[in-house]
Amino acid sequence: MPDLVLRLSGITKRFGPLVANDGVDLDLHRGEVLALLGENGAGKTTLMNILFGHYVANSGEVSVAGEDGTLRPLPPGSPHAALAAGIGMVHQHFTLAENLTGLENIMLGTEPVLRLSRRTGAARKKVGAVMRESGLAVDLDVQVSRLTVGERQRVEILKALYRDARILVLDEPTAVLTPAEADGLFATIRALAAGGLAVIFISHKLGEVLAVSNRIAVLRGGRKVGEMATAGADRRGIAEMMVGRDVPASRRTPRERGRPLFELDRVSVGGGHRRGLEDASLAIAEGEIVGIAGVSGNGQAALAALAAGLARPASGAMRLFGAEVRGHDPRSFSRAGVARIPEDRHHDGVVGAMTVAENVALEEIREPRFQRGGFLRFGAIRARAEQAIRDYDVRCQGPEAPARLLSGGNIQKLILARVLDREPRLVLANQPTRGLDIGAQTEVHRRLLAARERGAGVLLISEDLDELMMLSDRISVIYAGRLSEALPAEGLDRGTLGLMMAGHAEEKAA
Amino acid sequence: MIVIEPRPSPSKALTIAAPVFAGIAALALAAIPIALAGANPIDAYGYMVTGAFGSLFAFSETLTRTTPLILTGLAAAVAFRARLWNIGGEGQLYAGALAAVAVGTGAIDAPPWLMIPLVLLAGAIAGALFFLGPALLKLRFGADEVVTTLLLNFVMLLFVQMMLEGPLKDPMSLGWPQSAPITDAAALPTLIPRMRVHSGLIVGLVAVAAVWVMMRRTVWGMEIRAVGENAPAARYAGIPVTATVVRVALLSGALAGLAGVGEVAGLKGYLTNDLSPGFGYAGIVVAMLAGLSPLGVVAAALFIAAVFVGADSMSRGLGVASYIADLVVALSLLCVLVGGFFTRFRLRFAGRPAQAGS
Structure with a gap:
């Protein structure tokens, strides 16, 4: 095995009663691409936020290899320490200032606050070198607002590399890319890994995980449920590991077109x-x-x-x-x-601040079954919500819970219940x-x-x-x-x- | 190290406790300038409490002050719920007062059971229309209603002055810029003999109850909340956003207009251009202290009114400037904003991280 650069041991993170990470162990080696695979809410992003110091784990430790290759614990809760240790993160939602150029974004935060002139020359030289090594090309002098999504992502990656990242975390990087752009990204990742970078690739798409990674770790419900080399791993097996049950394949049956x-x-x-x-x-x-x-x-x-x-x-x-x-x-x-x-x-x-019940009834609130003379019929609204929660398996604390507490998947189920239940x-x-x-x-x-x-x-x-x-x-x-x-x-x-x-x-x- | 974390879901008790503590904190902070002015803060607040609640007369005075604050506070609370930032309560109040004077100083002669509703209606309509303009400008052109409503306050005040120097000037006023008096038939009756507290208070409390029921139990209320909390989602779900905003604007302006009617027809009897010592602006503080809740508006208005009335008494007793009242009001707004932050977030002192497994 090549040298270990990162070790997460026994990471547990609780949010109130919810256990987002439960004793997760993870090793990362120099020059490898580790895919972190899991459903939404499996704890991938939480784990990476702990690594990056946005959250402090309830227990467990993050250790990063120093220049000499020995592992040292990373002070928890400090993004600054994570950056200094060479951890770079590209978030799902980009963190670029749109009214600045690519170069300015890359330099942002690396300069002392109290300096009047900016040393763009040296920075440009260094970014240029990084671009040549990594094969990431982007026009540095164009305002970010005028770059395509793929180009913005390259700026984000360059930003991490510019800060001498030795560990690069990519959170759902292909969600916003075209298939061609995604292929380009995969090539870049492989090139970067070949150059010695350690990459954590977070995704819930099996296809791309199989395409780009060397090793796969599967999270489910906050626990690591499996880890395997990508070579020889099969799609269906991993999918079942992720969801913990058989994945029924959707199939259309032939049908006549109507009017x-x-x-x-x-x-x-x-x-x-x-x-x-x-x-x-x-x-x-x-x-x-x-x-x-x-x-x-x-x-x-x-x-x-x-x-x-x-x-x-x-x-x-x-x-x-x-x-x-x-x-x-x-x-x-x-x-x-x-x-x-x-x-x-x-x-x-x-409407996040409103309850699940109100959100379910929102479109039909003026229909006679939900109001009489302008006054809401709470019984009918609640009954409708209870039925929606039951029929569409909306996981929530009940009809009176604020909708903003729901996960993305459950919000989508709530919307499905709202619109599909009327036989549209x-x-x-x-x-x-x-x-x-x-x-x-x-x-x-x-x-x-x-x-x-x-x-x-x-x-x-x-x-x-x-x-x-x-x-x-x-x-x-x-x-x-x-x-x-x-x-x-x-x-x-x-x-x-x-x-x-x-x-x-x-x-x-x- | 101090870490700021969002609270998963702000508790009910905290939402109520925060403004209460904000009020207490404001009074505590105001003790510093009181002490600097050479008075003992405890004595000062003693005078304040007695001045506001110490006798039937004092309490009547406090309620008299509470009346317009309930209405302007409710006006702000309703508008803010829909994210419509009505800073124009002061102007709408004067619009209402102007309409009350136009209708209630002898232009129409009718018995009180007709005159009083008529005066109230005229004031409500005038206030509503005066806020409709800024609301439509916002909807049509995206004009910031904070700016337009704020500036219209000065326009309205100057317009009132012009009317008082011109068409509405009372010929019997010996040259003072004031309107003719409200006729007896149009005057809002007082509630207690020989006291100033008048039936405008009833109007305010009925308005509170009506708005409370509307926000909680009606389709309109739900639509207002939906538009305020997430207008794009409300639009997508088929809620008529424009109509809802217009509805809120009319309601908010009408409430502030009613405050003006109360001051003219219930208290002063005639219109001057110093009718309101900033009730429209104080209404914003009331609404924020109330957490935009209609019922909270009553408590917050009572608090602010007591501070104002009590400060007069404190000023007479100790020689401390009664401007201290304005200071308390301003401080309580700042404190409630800070308090609002702490109901949504909490500080955690993370000197040592939670017991790590090392």
């Missing part, structure tokens, strides 16, 4: 500061799932806003259930039978499984397939190609505000879709 439910005919719409749609045509019929593949920021938000009733077409025709749409507002869409699952479930899905005819699912663990993902898939089975049409917008291929009857690719023709999923392969997502549709057609 059209949602039609866009050469619709254009502006997207505000995000990309809009241009000349887009789409039809979703009863009993089919139409998937929209694409890298985020290509007009998905505008398409979702149309289907959610939040936007109206600037030009072109939009028909819902066979009729021209008159009232473009969320309430009439919801009442007409459109179930809407928002992309950002925390921001647009729930059309379902808009915008990134419905992003950030969810496998268990919750499977549940979302099952519910969408059940809606299709019942005869509803589903508009599934996703960045997860596996999900799209598995669920969709037809797939359309969105690129630069334009929708391709929706093609049967059976005839499509990932390569073609990937090319189309990158804007190479014309070449293929030629």
Whole structure:
């Protein structure tokens, strides 16, 4: 074994009654990529926050090898000490100042506060050297706000390397990347590891873990439930280790398409500061799932806003259930039978300060069953919430618990309960499984397939190609505000879709 | 080392205790300038308590002060719940007073059972409309309502002055800029003979009860809370955000307008341009001390009113400037803001980390 650079021993962290980490041991060696795999809430991020000094463990110890290779305990609760010991972390949500350039972001925090001039020359030289060694290239003099997501991630990694990180922690790094960008990242990680860096790669996606890591540690419910070399590990075995049970594979059954439910005919719409749609045509019929593949920021938000009733077409025709749409507002869409699952479930899905019960009833609060003469019918609201919690397995302390205490997966289940329980005819699912663990993902898939089975049409917008291929009857690719023709999923392969997502549709057609 | 940690879920007791401690802390801090002014703080606060609660007259005076503060405090609390930052309570109060004077000084002659509701309604409408403008500007153009409502306070005060020098000037006032008196039919009756406390207090308490029921038990209340806590999610769920904000603005402005009616038609009898010693601004402190709860507004308004009334008595007894009251009010706002922080976060002294397994 190569030299040990990091050892976590017996890490336990409790938040009140919740045990987020339970006696976790973990070793990391020089030049290896260790994948930390687990469902959401398995304790991966908590563990890394302890490593980085954001949290103090209730018990256990973090030791890091010094220059001479001997392990020394790291003072707990000190991000400063973690940085000094050579631990670099790239968070899931980037921590870059958008109005500064890449170089300024990289230097940020490394300079003394009380100095008037900045020594950019030396820093530029050092970053340049790091870029050459690692193969990470990015224009350092462009404001971060104008960089793509992939470029921003490179800036984050450069920031860590600039500070002489010997241990690099990447938290869900591919969540925001295109497949091609992710492949680029994997190549970078392998190159960095070959250069002696020790990498911890946090993920809940099996495919990429198998692609990039040397060793896999699986966390479940705060405990380490397994550790194995990547070579020879099998997908299904690891998945079962993660969730602790068989993972039922979602399968579509063939079904007749019915009448059209949602039609866009050469619709254009502006997207505000995000990309809009241009000349887009789409039809979703009863009993089919139409998937929209694409890298985020290509007009998905505008398409979702149309289907959610939040936007109206600037030009072109939009028909819902066979009729021209008159009232473009969320309430009439919801009442007409459109179930809407928002992309950002925390921001647009729930009101965190309100209770689970209030959130479940929020869309229908004006319906007679929940109010009489403007006064709320608490009994009916509570009963509805209890049923939702039961039927959709929403894990919470009860209908009166504030929604913000729920995990991401349970918030999504709450939203599913809110929108799907009314037998909607059309379902808009915008990134419905992003950030969810496998268990919750499977549940979302099952519910969408059940809606299709019942005869509803589903508009599934996703960045997860596996999900799209598995669920969709037809797939359309969105690129630069334009929708391709929706093609049967059976005839499509990932390569073609990937090319189309990158804007190479014309070449293929030629 | 001191670590700041969020509390998983702020407890109910703490939410109530925090403003109480904020009030106590403000009084304790104000003891320093009182001592510097050469008075014994304990004596000073003794005078304050007696001055505010020591006799039926004193208590009546305190309640008289409480009345407008309940209404302006409620106006701020309702608006703040919807994240609509109404700093214009003062202007809306004067708008209400102006309307009360326009209607209640003889323009209409009707019996009290008609006149009183009419005056109240006129004041409420005037206050509501005066806040509608800033609310619509915010909704339509994103104009910051903190700025617009704050500046409109001065516009309204100057407008009142103009009216008092012009059309509304009482010809019998010997040149003083004041309006004609409210007619007997339009005056809000006093509650206790020979005391100043008037039925505006009843209006305030009824408004508190009504707002409390509305926030807790009605669709409107739930929509207001949803819009205030997370407007994008409320919009996504089909709650009419614009209509809700307009509704809140009208309600908040109307409440502040009612405060003006009470001062004119219940207390002073005529309008001057020093009708309110900043009740609109003090209402913001009341709302914050109350934690935006309608019931809390009553307690907070009583506290602030007692400080003001008591400080006058303290000033007479000990020769300490009664500006100390303003100081206490300002300090209690600062203390409640700090207190609000401690209800959401806690400090942990992490000199040694919790027993490590080493």
